[in-house]
Structure formats: C-alpha cells, structure tokens
Amino acid sequence: MKKVCNPYYDETYYTETLVNGLRVIIFHKPEYVSTMAAFGTSYGALDIAEKFKGKDYVFDPGVAHFLEHKLFETEDKDIFSRFSAMSCNVNAFTSYNETVYHFSTTSKDIREPLELLLDFVQDLSITEESVEREKGIIIQELAMYHEEADSRLLDETYKSLYYDLPLIHDIGGDEKSVRNITKEELELCYKLNYHPANMALVIIGPLDPEYLIAIVRENQAKKDFEEEERPLRNCRETKTEVRRKEYSFNMDIRKAKHVYAIKLKPDFRDHRDCSYQEWCENIYLKAYFSPLNPSYQKWLDEGIINDYFGYEVDFDMEYANILFYSESNKDDLKKLIDEELKKDLISEDILRQIKRRYIGGSFRTFNDISSFGIGYIRDYLNGYDFFDNISILSEITLDDLKKVHKSLDWSNQALIHIIPGGKR
Numbered sequence: 001m002k003k004v005c006n007p008y009y010d011e012t013y014y015t016e017t018l019v020n021g022l023r024v025i026i027f028h029k030p031e032y033v034s035t036m037a038a039f040g041t042s043y044g045a046l047d048i049a050e051k052f053k054g055k056d057y058v059f060d061p062g063v064a065h066f067l068e069h070k071l072f073e074t075e076d077k078d079i080f081s082r083f084s085a086m087s088c089n090v091n092a093f094t095s096y097n098e099t100v101y102h103f104s105t106t107s108k109d110i111r112e113p114l115e116l117l118l119d120f121v122q123d124l125s126i127t128e129e130s131v132e133r134e135k136g137i138i139i140q141e142l143a144m145y146h147e148e149a150d151s152r153l154l155d156e157t158y159k160s161l162y163y164d165l166p167l168i169h170d171i172g173g174d175e176k177s178v179r180n181i182t183k184e185e186l187e188l189c190y191k192l193n194y195h196p197a198n199m200a201l202v203i204i205g206p207l208d209p210e211y212l213i214a215i216v217r218e219n220q221a222k223k224d225f226e227e228e229e230r231p232l233r234n235c236r237e238t239k240t241e242v243r244r245k246e247y248s249f250n251m252d253i254r255k256a257k258h259v260y261a262i263k264l265k266p267d268f269r270d271h272r273d274c275s276y277q278e279w280c281e282n283i284y285l286k287a288y289f290s291p292l293n294p295s296y297q298k299w300l301d302e303g304i305i306n307d308y309f310g311y312e313v314d315f316d317m318e319y320a321n322i323l324f325y326s327e328s329n330k331d332d333l334k335k336l337i338d339e340e341l342k343k344d345l346i347s348e349d350i351l352r353q354i355k356r357r358y359i360g361g362s363f364r365t366f367n368d369i370s371s372f373g374i375g376y377i378r379d380y381l382n383g384y385d386f387f388d389n390i391s392i393l394s395e396i397t398l399d400d401l402k403k404v405h406k407s408l409d410w411s412n413q414a415l416i417h418i419i420p421g422g423k424r
Helices: 063-071 079-085 111-121 128-146 149-161 175-180 183-193 209-221 271-288 296-301 332-340 348-365 369-381 386-395 398-407
Strands: 002-006 011-017 023-028 035-041 049-052 055-058 088-094 099-105 199-205 246-251 257-264 310-315 320-326 413-420
Touching: 011 209, 023 209, 023 369, 035 111, 035 369, 049 183, 063 088, 063 099, 063 128, 063 183, 079 088, 079 111, 088 111, 099 111, 099 369, 111 209, 128 149, 128 175, 128 183, 149 246, 149 257, 149 320, 149 413, 199 369, 257 332, 271 310, 271 348, 271 386, 271 398, 320 332, 348 369, 348 386, 348 398, 369 386
Parallel strands: 023 199, 246 413
Antiparallel strands: 002 011, 011 023, 035 099, 035 199, 049 055, 088 099, 257 320, 257 413, 310 320
C-alpha cells in the first residue's frame, strides 16, 4: 500500500490498486468508534449511451437504478437482513454519475460485513421473474417522487434546459423505460460497468489498514474477472439553446414555486478546471444571494424571498447550469437576480469570509464518517480529489471570481413555475 499524507488537513490515508484494477482507499482513524465502507462504480443515470471496444450501446433510462435494486436481492436471503444481523446499517444510491453501496457499524471487526459488501455487489444473480417483479416496485417509487413538488420541479427544469442530455430523464427512468428493461440488458450493463477496474472501495475506521487490505486482497483473489477496458460515456448535448424558455404546470401545493435556470456551455479543460470554475461561481453568487449581502434581510422583511430561496451551481464535464429557486411572485425572481448582479458587491473581505466558511465546513465533514466517506468516493469516482478541491478553493483570488463570472454566457435561460391548483 502507498501511504499518502495531507499536511493541510493532517490526514493520512493508504491506497492500493489491486491486480484486477480495483482501487482501494483506507483512512485509518484510531480515535473513531465506527467504521464505514463504501463500494462504488462510476456508472450512473447519465450512462445510457456508452462506447465499449469500438461498439456503441444505447440503454433504457433507469437501468443503473434498476441494477442497484437487483443487487440487493439474492435467492437465499435478503441483503438488508444479513447486514442487520451483523449490526450494520446498509444502503445504496444511484446518481447521474455513480452508484454507491455502503454500510456503517460500531462492531470491532468488520471482516464479515466487508466481505458481504464485496460479494453481493460483485454477483448479479437475476431471473426473468425477479426482473418483472421489480418493475412494479420501481414504478411505484417513481410515482411517489413524481408527487413531490421539488422533485417534479427539478425534473421539469432539466426538461426545459436540455434536448439530448440524459438529465432529461429521472434517475430511475419512467414507467415506459422501466417496463422495457430486460434481464439481458441488466446483465450487459452490469458486465460493462461493474468490473473492478471501474470501481473503488473506501474504508474509514479504527482498524489497522494492513488488516483491512488483507481482507480485500483475499476476497478479490478468489474471483475471476476478465481483463476489460473501461466503457466510455457517449452522451453530449447537441444544442446550445434551451428547449423551453418558459414552462408552467399545476400541482396541489400552497405556494407557487419558481426556478430561474441558466444553461451554460461545459467548456472545461479537465476536472480540475471544472472544479475551479464551479468554486468561483459559487463564491461569486454567495456574495450576492446570502446574508452577506446587506439587502438580504430587506428582501426577507418585504416578502420578496423566504427560507425557500436559494441557488445551485452544478458544473460537470458534460453539462453546466445555474438554478435559482424561490416561492416569490413569478416575475420577481428573475428581476431580483438580474438587477442584483449589476452591482459590485465582491470585495477581498467578502472573499475571505466565504472561503473560511467553506473550508471550515470541509473540516467539519470529518466529524461525520458516513458523509465524508460517501463524499470522498463520489469525488474519486468522478475524477476529482477531495483534498485538491479545497486547495483550489484556498488559491482563488478576487480577479478569478470576476473573470470566471464574466466569461459565462447567461443568454440561454429558462423559467419554470409550479402553480397552485389542480391535481398533482
């Protein structure tokens, strides 16, 4: 194992890439009582079109999420019950970019749950009957999310911004795509994306790293994996403009909800540049649309905004967007954002305050073992380094903020509204 020390955080961790390509990262925390392990693949809802060994594949939306469901089911016993019997909390999630399976426990020895995590994720055993049975469960889950106002609002926002990018599909797909998914499609997606070379394992806890890596090596040595190259995501947005400039729909809610969305061109040199530009825009907007702005309390007092008001900056190698959301009058949100950004509110003092808050928040992350572990593996699977991200933040200057913000093209905009009234 390679020992890595980060003096800024006073953190030490160990890394090793096994013969089969699996990347293992172990954080030794002798002072911790709990241990967590996260096992993930860089395969998510965006990967419905892939290129592998010169061949193009197109899959049904929702197949990555469907696989997550099926891996928790074995013929002999439910995986959740097996972890529970070992006093472990286990869960998983599928995002647009990755699928991660994780558990946490206060048990002193984690050999059994760690081996179970590796074994059930690396063994897809499904039948036609079990696949058909799962479809009803997933469709019910999707219907439940469709009834949630915020979930529906985000869904319609992506549908307004994009034409081709898989963001237009729910992570779980829709009823039609779920019904179309077959056993053969699941098995092919699994074969392409769950090879150890496409995966990572993160372990955080008090146990000796040499003991933990020995468990992983021994477990992986018992399994045979074909030598495989990693599949390439094959999705690109074909148009610069937004698909719908304004869209409204009704739901049974008390207050109208609005999103002012900006579609940006993902013009990033690499993952580090992507992270750098995202930090710059996040900091820039925080100076304008948080209590750091002297006008913020006035907006609250006058009812122009409420606690729902906020923004998100989401930059990725395949897409970039900025979303503002509010429960104010539908004409107020865009007007507020556009007029406020004409002002010059950025200063060295404001920049220092924001950087301190973000850096302080990153240190507090270490106090929550699960949040840190999941955050770390998500960054790692997507080509980002958790510690390097903070280094990027600490180096950003006032000129950087202004330069990045000025370079962004805000002309491709969409407005999305949920209007009270009618059935959900």
